[in-house]
Amino acid sequence: xxxxxxxxxxxxxxxxxxxxxxxxxxxxxxxxxxxxxxxxxxxxxxxxxxxxxxxxxxxxxxxxxxxxxxxxxxxxxxxxxxxxxxxxxxxxxxxxxxxxxxxxxxxxxxxxxxxxxxxxxxxxxxxxxxxxxxxxxxxxxxxxxxxxxxxxxxxxxxxxxxxxxxxxxxxxxxxxxxxxxxxxxxxxxxxxxxxxxxxxxxxxxxxxxxxxxxxxxxxxxxxxxxxxxxxxxxxxxxxxxxxxxxxxxxxxxxxxxxxxxxxxxxxxxxxxxxxxxxxxxxxxxxxxxxxxxxxxxxxxxxxxxxxxxxxxxxxxxxxxxxxxxxxxxxxxxxxxxxxxxxxxxxxxxxxxxxxxxxxxxxxxxxxxxxxxxxxxxxxxxxxxxxxxxxxxxxxxxxxxxxxxxxxxxxxxxxxxxxxxxxxxxxxxxxxxxxxxxxxxxxxxxxxxxxxxxxxxxxxxxxxxxx
Amino acid sequence: xxxxxxxxxxxxxxxxxxxxxxxxxxxxxxxxxxxxxxxxxxxxxxxxxxxxxxxxxxxxxxxxxxxxxxxxxxxxxxxxxxxxxxxxxxxxxxxxxxxxxxxxxxxxxxxxxxxxxxxxxxxxxxxxxxxxxxxxxxxxxxxxxxxxxxxxxxxxxxxxxxxxxxxxxxxxxxxxxxxxxxxxxxxxxxxxxxxxxxxxxxxxxxxxxxxxxxxxxxxxxxxxxxxxxxxxxxxxxxxxxxxxxxxxxxxxxxxxxxxxxxxxxxxxxxxxxxxxxxxxxxxxxxxxxxxxxxxxxxxxxxxxxxxxxxxxxxxxxxxxxxxxxxxxxxxxxxxxxxxxxxxxxxxxxxxxxxxxxxxxxxxxxxxxxxxxxxxxxxxxxxxxxxxxxxxxxxxxxxxxxxxxxxxxxxxxxxxxxxxxxxxxxxxxxxxxxxxxxxxxxxxxxxxxxxxxxxxxxxxxxxxxxx
Numbered sequence: 020x021x022x023x024x025x026x027x028x029x030x031x032x033x034x035x036x037x038x039x040x041x042x043x044x045x046x047x048x049x050x051x052x053x054x055x056x057x058x059x060x061x062x063x064x065x066x067x068x069x070x071x072x073x074x075x076x077x078x079x080x081x082x083x084x085x086x087x088x089x090x091x092x093x094x095x096x097x098x099x100x101x102x103x104x105x106x107x108x109x110x111x112x113x114x115x116x117x118x119x120x121x122x123x124x125x126x127x128x129x130x131x132x133x134x135x136x137x138x139x140x141x142x143x144x145x146x147x148x149x150x151x152x153x154x155x156x157x158x159x160x161x162x163x164x165x166x167x168x169x170x171x172x173x174x175x176x177x178x179x180x181x182x183x184x185x186x187x188x189x190x191x192x193x194x195x196x197x198x199x200x201x202x203x204x205x206x207x208x209x210x211x212x213x214x215x216x217x218x219x220x221x222x223x224x225x226x227x228x229x230x231x232x233x234x235x236x237x238x239x240x241x242x243x244x245x246x247x248x249x250x251x252x253x254x255x256x257x258x259x260x261x262x263x264x265x266x267x268x269x270x271x272x273x274x275x276x277x278x279x280x281x282x283x284x285x286x287x288x289x290x291x292x293x294x295x296x297x298x299x300x301x302x303x304x305x306x307x308x309x310x311x312x313x314x315x316x317x318x319x320x321x322x323x324x325x326x327x328x329x330x331x332x333x334x335x336x337x338x339x340x341x342x343x344x345x346x347x348x349x350x351x352x353x354x355x356x357x358x359x360x361x362x363x364x365x366x367x368x369x370x371x372x373x374x375x376x377x378x379x380x381x382x383x384x385x386x387x388x389x390x391x392x393x394x395x396x397x398x399x400x401x402x403x404x405x406x407x408x409x410x411x412x413x414x415x416x417x418x419x420x421x422x423x424x425x426x427x428x429x430x431x432x433x434x435x436x437x438x439x440x441x442x443x444x445x446x447x448x449x450x451x452x453x454x455x456x457x458x459x460x461x462x463x464x465x466x467x468x469x470x471x472x473x474x475x476x477x478x479x480x481x482x483x484x485x
Numbered sequence: 486x487x488x489x490x491x492x493x494x495x496x497x498x499x500x501x502x503x504x505x506x507x508x509x510x511x512x513x514x515x516x517x518x519x520x521x522x523x524x525x526x527x528x529x530x531x532x533x534x535x536x537x538x539x540x541x542x543x544x545x546x547x548x549x550x551x552x553x554x555x556x557x558x559x560x561x562x563x564x565x566x567x568x569x570x571x572x573x574x575x576x577x578x579x580x581x582x583x584x585x586x587x588x589x590x591x592x593x594x595x596x597x598x599x600x601x602x603x604x605x606x607x608x609x610x611x612x613x614x615x616x617x618x619x620x621x622x623x624x625x626x627x628x629x630x631x632x633x634x635x636x637x638x639x640x641x642x643x644x645x646x647x648x649x650x651x652x653x654x655x656x657x658x659x660x661x662x663x664x665x666x667x668x669x670x671x672x673x674x675x676x677x678x679x680x681x682x683x684x685x686x687x688x689x690x691x692x693x694x695x696x697x698x699x700x701x702x703x704x705x706x707x708x709x710x711x712x713x714x715x716x717x718x719x720x721x722x723x724x725x726x727x728x729x730x731x732x733x734x735x736x737x738x739x740x741x742x743x744x745x746x747x748x749x750x751x752x753x754x755x756x757x758x759x760x761x762x763x764x765x766x767x768x769x770x771x772x773x774x775x776x777x778x779x780x781x782x783x784x785x786x787x788x789x790x791x792x793x794x795x796x797x798x799x800x801x802x803x804x805x806x807x808x809x810x811x812x813x814x815x816x817x818x819x820x821x822x823x824x825x826x827x828x829x830x831x832x833x834x835x836x837x838x839x840x841x842x843x844x845x846x847x848x849x850x851x852x853x854x855x856x857x858x859x860x861x862x863x864x865x866x867x868x869x870x871x872x873x874x875x876x877x878x879x880x881x882x883x884x885x886x887x888x889x890x891x892x893x894x895x896x897x898x899x900x901x902x903x904x905x906x907x908x909x910x911x912x913x914x915x916x917x918x919x920x921x922x923x924x925x926x927x928x929x930x931x932x933x934x935x936x937x938x939x940x941x942x943x944x945x946x947x948x949x950x951x
Binding site: 020024027028036038039040041042044045048049051052053054062063066067070071073074075077078079081089090091092093094096097098099100101102103104105106107108109110111115116117118119120122123124126127149150151152153156160170171172173174175176177178183184193194195198200201202203204205206207208209304306312313314330331344345347348355356357358359360364365367368370371372373374439 | 486490493494502504505506507508510511514515517518519520528529532533536537539540541543544545547555556557558559560562563564565566567568569570571572573574575576577581582583584585586588589590592593615616617618619622626636637638639640641642643644649650659660661664666667668669670671672673674675770772778779780796797810811813814821822823824825826830831833834836837838839840905
């Protein structure tokens with residue numbers, strides 16, 4: 020078993036994805052299952068080996084240089100070892116008495132990472148939660164409950180007639196934010212989309228007008244959500260300027276840094292999040308650019324008390340009937356989950372073993388690699404460069420002579436599928452200004468600019484065979 | 486590392502929990518961390534070993550017969566091995582192309598388990614989600630969106646004036662259901678608590694009156710939530726009778742079987758959930774009585790189309806712009822998470838290796854053990870038995886002569902803390918009818934009735950030293 024994983028990790032060949040017909044894969048999986056009639060008495064090692072082989076073979080190959088597709092990272096293998104321990108000792112992390120070290124490790128990592136955010140260490144707070152979508156929902160709930168007292172208990176009856184709560188976001192915000200509005204009873208249509216500038220960041224100059232227009236339409240915007248690393252192109256909204264707007268209008272300022280917050284640990288890249296100290300809350304997925312298994316999401320609040328309002332009527336201490344030094348670390352009242360995986364442990368263990376340098380160096384390498392890829396693209400006249408990358412995401416189009424403007428969208432979609440089905444590279448596609456583009460996300464330090472050159476050749480071949 | 490885990494698993498000594506002062510544990514954890522100034526170049530095996538030791542030692546000891554405390558299970562170790570693979574290959578399971586085997590395994594497990602639910606196999610659906618709380622929220626969203634078209638998009642503006650949506654639950658329902666009402670904008674106060682019978686199950690006879698009273702107060706109940714295995718005492722609401730009430734009033738009927746749905750796999754115990762086929766949705770935590778690492782929650786819908794409405798305006802196929810045989814298995818639109826751990830894999834692997842018998846036998850043993858514990862208690866005059874256990878949860882009070890009625894509550898609370906601090910047994914406490922009781926949950930097949938006898942002696946000793 021371990022030998023199989025080692026072999027898998029050591030295999031640096033370039034490979035994409037073998038997409039199997041679900042019906043045939045189901046047959047293969049079913050064939051590995053014991054039947055009710057068999058009474059398995061001995062441990063069938065071969066069966067287990069076959070299951071593990073099938074599992075490894077049929078997934079995205081996050082450790083291969085051919086994988087440039089999405090934001091799932093090639094994890095640091097040690098974090099898998101810690102996860103193995105977590106799964107066997109099975110300590111949940113919502114309550115101190117059930118999982119002492121995970122709770123302590125959360126506090127330690129909160130302090131370690133807040134050094135880069137810069138909040139008052141006696142006032143800020145951090146909770147872990149199962150994914151960025153849940154972190155965004157949680158922050159928006161805290162914002163909603165602060166803006167509309169009584170909403171938690173009474174629902175919309177607590178609102179004055181005709182109040183229509185709304186959330187302002189950048190046009191490229193992650194879909195989980197609009198979804199959160201639907202979940203929360205705000206309504207998905209109550210999302211106010213702020214215009215973007217030429218680099219696909221929220222245009223701070225035009226944001227005020229857009230907010231005024233929303234108010235004129237009868238919407239009560241209570242929260243402004245900025246992105247630090249948008250999903251489509253990895254753009255960083257101007258946090259410092261947006262913070263000023265949020266403060267002058269009394270809005271909760273939430274930053275979705277699911278992808279890009281990790282840049283904070285790099286002395287060279289931290290400036291991308293200038294202004295983060297002015298935010299009210301921050302979503303940070305360690306399972307993206309901190310290279311630990313998913314999910315490991317950290318939700319930071321500048322002010323602990325505001326954060327406590329996400330799941331209760333008032334942000335008071337009433338909830339903790341008999342608080343002591345142990346229950347003070349409980350977080351079951353501060354995050355959505357009741358039973359929660361001790362997701363901090365792989366992150367803390369890596370940090371304990373290697374310090375921040377492991378993370379900073381990987382992140383800097385990947386961002387530099389993406390810059391190099393961009394430079395290569397600029398020298399290739401048959402490719403269209405769509406933006407200067409700010410992080411490790413790069414979008415572009417293949418546009419050889421003869422492809423008409425009207426065909427551009429289906430051409431890119433087909434290209435992506437052809438590249439995928441050739442099986443050497445796994446890339447994704449995204450719509451930029453309504454037209455499909457090819458997208459690479461560099462999540463694996465085994466990738467070099469040479470591999471990117473090979474990808475371009477692969478794309479050309481795929482394009483010619485269309 | 487592996488040797489350490491093996492030793493831990495082989496240690497069947499009776500032990501509870503060593504509760505450490507968080508400040509001292511923080512110091513111990515900090516001492517294991519490399520500092521920024523050190524440049525770790527070689528892999529420090531001793532440091533890792535110390536981290537793993539500290540982790541194992543400070544958690545609840547779910548594999549010891551001294552652990553009878555909560556619903557966290559002593560996992561089948563093989564499931565930890567599969568989790569290790571999951572963490573290293575890092576395939577998310579929201580989209581088929583990223584994690585093919587997890588998606589197929591979800592379909593297979595859905596079919597396998599639906600054999601015991603009994604729904605139409607061409608109409609039912611199952612999604613995995615990160616914990617029972619999220620499953621309950623998801624089901625309630627599907628219910629809300631079906632009952633109030635437009636709510637997803639428009640929020641409360643879609644409601645006719647004065648409509649106050651409400652959810653009916655049993656008085657012992659899990660807190661996540663009331664929390665879901667707060668999250669969804671329904672309002673936590675819009676929970677209608679139905680009265681319980683002498684066995685702490687929803688009293689179906691009085692439920693109708695309670696629903697009528699809620700309607701008379703201007704509430705529009707749209708969903709009825711029953712529990713299959715309540716958290717406090719493990720009671721099973723009468724699903725068959727409640728289903729009739731839900732159907733006659735047009736209510737969505739959700740069953741929170743987080744704890745007790747696993748009894749479905751046992752031929753002897755399945756009858757506890759009689760009527761489950763009439764439910765609209767079912768929450769099932771495999772990380773409880775199916776003995777896999779948390780979280781592994783399965784949310785079942787009787788009707789696939791209704792389930793599709795949880796996170797969208799209409800339950801149409803519009804979402805899937807270009808559906809093919811691959812994207813047909815995607816579930817990113819059907820569950821809350823975007824990136825989701827392939828949590829089905831340990832469950833499917835165990836099922837593939839051992840078939841249902843592994844689960845059925847463990848569950849039957851634990852329920853029988855709890856019956857035995859109950860019989861023992863009935864023979865002990867200084868103990869008060871609070872209910873006949875229906876599953877593997879048993880609540881009781883220690884009531885030696887001389888403890889006044891008014892002191893009963895603090896006496897049990899202190900007892901529980903004393904037992905805990907003696908370090909041999911870990912049990913929990915719960916309020917029953919407003920008075921604290923001791924609670925054991927049998928989650929580990931290494932526990933015998935002899936261990937329960939030892940626990941009673943331990944409780945007596947703890948009581949005498951008060």
